[in-house]
Amino acid sequence: MALYTMAHFIYKLQNLSLFTSATSAHAHLFKSGLLASTLTVNHLNNCYVRLRRIDYARQLFEEMAEPNVVSWSSLMAGYIDTGSPEFALWLYARMRESSVMPNEFTLATVSNACSLLAELKTGKKLHAQVAILGFQRNLVVCSSLVDMYGKCNDVDGARRVFDLMGHRNVVTWTSMIAVYAQNARGHEALQVFREFNRLMMEPPNSFTLACVINVCASLGRLVPGKVTHAVVIRIGCESNGVVSSALVDMYSKCGCFSYSDKVFRRIHDPSVIPYTSMIVSAAKYGLGELSLKLFEQMIRRAIKPNDITFVGVLHACSHSGLVDEGLKYLNSMQTKHGITPSAKHYTCVVDMLGRTGRLNEAYQLAKSVKVDGSEVAPMWAALLSASRLQGRVDIAIESGNRIIDSNEQVACAYVTLSNTFALAGEWNNVHGLRAKMKNAGVYKDPGCSWIEVKDSIYQFRAGDLSCERGTEILSFLQELQRKMRERGYVGGGGGTGLVFVEVEEESVEQIVGLHSEKLALAFGLISIPKGITIRIMKNLRMCSDCHEAFKLISQIEDAEFLVRDINRFHHFKNGYCTCRDFW
């Protein structure tokens, strides 16, 4: 084949998007004897990888006489793309036995495989090889190592690589910010972002901003969130789907649902992700009907929901008392949308049934779910919590035991179970359980919560009013509770949730004629068990009490009240919130 046609052929290979064209090119190469050319086969292999036909790529690779470093690396990348990073590691081990030396592409790819598998041991070995091979200051290799250490929860390891690098680019900085973000160290993530801005060698990109917005969301930091939104507008990446979804999520978690709505409406052609963000956000604000409306709208627009969309939908039903709709949606998941309900969906439904007192149904459903032990722990925790509210000691005991057996969220189970006994007056059981807990060395981390008002952050701990203006908050809460009682609120028996409400500045003054800061602070603390205690939670889940309280408050004036969820670190460190790290 002449050089010109050869070049043309490769060009065509690079742009192939059909499997049949790839196989016919394959046949053509075979006939013309070009399968002996490593370069050409690499191109063809790449076609198969792009078409996600890893089986063909693999076979072609195995038939190669002399695979070079590119052949090895692209097949590894292909395995990663198709969700089998373990094969990439296996290939790398094979490659190390061959005479082909890895290059920077190989090392970055392998590091990526370690990240995905959270294989710290293998990652560290790789790091050593990187050093031996002289890539310890290579930009891309080090960026992937930073990411790898982060995904393996070795923040210090990531930082060491970051600090020792020669040049850093926006990707490196973003990786480092993401490491802190993913390991529940949001304040450090923001610090790194500030440092990046100070040096300002290049502007942040959509990756950086999406990451920073997420940090703001997880910290409940509205002001930095808005500032980042401003940067988004300045940079011009508003139309980026990930960024706009992150903004929707951030505003919702920072108590500004109306802003979430504004951002969402500006998205031209929202995909399943912004839709899901909105559905989840509306659900959190008790706007279940809006969630369902969005869901139906999405279906009409032929956007395919995913499993998380259904978590949002079921949450919406649960938090707005739409029990029968919820059951209907659960049943439609498989039949209408081809999504098999998983433990998290059953958790929502068990929670929903339990919340409205249909405890026996909830219990029957929970028993019928057959999945892994660790996955069902949250479901039994929901049932346990509902049993406590309804005073069903029998179901509480079984739920508690199932959780303790699963080894997940054990401390919470002990505490809730003990509270159930206490409510039923079974003090012997309470003491017995506390002793058992002590013996087992189970310790419940005290929760902590915070709220941002203007530029100050106020932090609260269970039973601790030593924060700034604590006395004022206490007296305001008492006043608020009195007003709520006057209007018929009878809850207050120890909610599992904490309602965060934000009000537009103007309406605050109207409502009770008090200063908005006070109101915002107080409204951060509306779960009022026995007198006034500041209750802390890990995961905003409006219990029926809170829901009632929320409805009542809404009736006080026509103001727009917004529920605020500031805490989403519960998936870190064995289910414990590590928010203490933030101060």
Added chain:
DNA sequence: GCCGCCTATG
């Protein structure tokens, strides 16, 4: 010449 790093919805 062919291959690589960072972002999102519970």
